[in-house]
Amino acid sequence: MRCITRKILVLLLGVAVVVAGSGQDKPPTPQQQYQALLKERDDLPDELAKAKTDEERKKLLSRLGKLPLRFLELAEQHPKDPVAVDALIQTVALVNGTAFPAGGKDSPGRKALAILQRDHIKSDKLGLTCQWVVFGFHKSHETFLRAVLEKNPHPEVQGLACLSLAQFLNDRLNRLDVLKAQDKPDLEERYHRVFGKDFVEELQRQDRVAVAKEIETLFDRAAEKYPDVKxxxxxxxxxxxxxxxxxxxxxxxxxxxxxKVAPDIEGEDQDGKKFKLSDYRGKVVLLDFWYRL
Amino acid sequence: MDDAKKVKEVMVKEKLPWRTFVDSGPIAEKWKPAGTPTFYVIDHKGVIRYKWPGAPGAGAIDTALEKLIEEAEKDAKKPPE
Structure with a gap:
């Protein structure tokens, strides 16, 4: 008797589920879910600004922090849907808004970039993604930019990949120079923690002249081949x-x-007197670009 | 009010002792500093020896200047070629 009751229960439940599925509350399409996430992305900062208690702020910050992962999950749930590539790009954009973007193999940003590289390398939407990783420093960003430059068929994307790779290598080289020139153990420790000690040390051993040459070649190529790409x-x-x-x-x-020999500057000083930078040849000059409103 | 006057006013108020190129655009357009402040240290031969986007701290500036002034003094003592 007990056994039969159970069967009935299961049957009833089954019916209930079917009814719910065919009713008004259809699950949102991937595109609708994507739009909802975009709205959250746009609204959260405002809500954060308006939050009254620390508790509220904490909750909102936690939601904000999870957004990259939620875009990534949407893309992973619907890999064949056109929305997948857009969602992956959002993940990359959200993770890379800092000079020290989260890395590691479990970082949503790194995973999203890897999927873009594997499944969407020919997409015409990757130009902006290339710009997002320009200050990323990570090895995975370099690999991505090189892959786009080599394999993407769209000139607009190629142009931005070429420019972005040059900017990326240039920024990384400049940062390595700063690291070397300034005795800042805290900064070095941070680089090791975020990007990996082995990787940073490998970069520090690279042939600086060769990298500088490649950067120049890439900027030249960008200027000659893709001058009008926006x-x-x-x-x-x-x-x-x-x-x-x-x-x-x-x-x-x-x-x-x-x-390099500094290009000359000609101008007028604060008293309206004409002078040139080269007037000070023979002296050591500290040139400071300053600005006040 | 013209730019030079504005610059002069700030410099007097903040007691800035140096000389400033008053720039309405063309110098920044050419040098494109990534932001302000940006510092360059140029040696007595006109060669850029240090470049700092952002303030490197007074210690770093002093060390660099002292080193380059020493170089300049050494060169000045050399008999002309």
């Missing part, structure tokens, strides 16, 4: 074209780097 506006860049940006960087490398 750079998307980001919080760290105001747009413009690949050609303009590459030329600016080349001028820095060729004329404004340590070891």
């Amino acid at each position: 750079i998307p506006v980001t919080y760290f860049g105001s747009g413009g074209t690949v050609g303009e940006k590459a030329k600016t960087e080349l001028f820095q490398i060729r004329h404004l780097a340590v070891g």
